[in-house]
Amino acid sequence: MAWITKNSAGMKIEKRSEPYLSETLKARFRSEILPRYETSMGALLPTLHAVQHEHGWLPHQALMEIADFLSLTPAEVIDTASFYEEYWLRPKGKRLIAVCRSIACEFCGQPEITEAIKARLGIDVGETTDDGEWTLVEVECLGSCDSAPVMLVDEKLHEWLTPAEAVKRLDEKPIGSASSHGLHG
Numbered sequence: 146m147a148w149i150t151k152n153s154a155g156m157k158i159e160k161r162s163e164p165y166l167s168e169t170l171k172a173r174f175r176s177e178i179l180p181r182y183e184t185s186m187g188a189l190l191p192t193l194h195a196v197q198h199e200h201g202w203l204p205h206q207a208l209m210e211i212a213d214f215l216s217l218t219p220a221e222v223i224d225t226a227s228f229y230e231e232y233w234l235r236p237k238g239k240r241l242i243a244v245c246r247s248i249a250c251e252f253c254g255q256p257e258i259t260e261a262i263k264a265r266l267g268i269d270v271g272e273t274t275d276d277g278e279w280t281l282v283e284v285e286c287l288g289s290c291d292s293a294p295v296m297l298v299d300e301k302l303h304e305w306l307t308p309a310e311a312v313k314r315l316d317e318k319p320i321g322s323a324s325s326h327g328l329h330g
C-alpha cells in the first residue's frame with residue numbers, strides 16, 4: 146500500500162467565530178461524559194462521537210476545541226480522530242451510502258454497483274454531492290456475505306443487489322422520515 150501524503154503545512158484551515166463546543170454542549174459533557182471516565186483521555190472517544198453527532202462531522206476547529214476542553218494536546222486528539230474510520234474529518238452528506246467492497250461482495254458484482262451509484266450521483270467514492278445530500282463510501286465486510294453484494298443506506302442494509310436495484314434503493318424514504326429525501330429525475 147502506498148502512503149498518501151498531503152500538504153498539511155500549506156493546508157488552509159477553516160475557522161468560524163462561533164465555537165463548535167458551545168457552553169451548553171460543554172455543560173452536557175461535564176455532567177454526562179466526564180464523570181464516567183477516570184481520565185480525560187478516556188473521555189475522548191465519546192466526546193468525539195458526541196461532537197460529531199451534533200455537527201455531522203469533526204471540523205479541525207472542533208478538534209482543537211475538544212483538545213482544549215479535555216486538556217489534551219491537539220496531536221492526541223487529531224491522532225485519535227484520524228485513526229478511526231467512524232470519525233468524519235470531512236463534511237458528510239445528510240445521507241450515507243456504504244457499499245461493501247470485501248471479497249464476497251466484490252466477487253458478486255460490487256464494482257458495477259459502485260460504478261452505477263457513482264454515475265447516478267455524479268460523485269466518486271469518498272465524495273459528497275454538491276447539495277450536501279449524499280456521501281458515497283466503500284467499506285469492508287458488513288457481515289452479510291451470504292446475501293452479497295450488499296450496501297448500507299443510512300442504517301438500512303440492502304442485500305442481493307444488482308446495479309439497477311442499488312440505484313433504485315436511493316429513492317426510498319430515509320428511515321424515520323415522513324418525507325422522501327431520495328433522488329428524483
Ligand code: FES
Pocket residue numbers: 245246247248249250251285286287288289290293294295
Ligand atoms: S464481503 Fe460483503 S458483507 Fe461480507
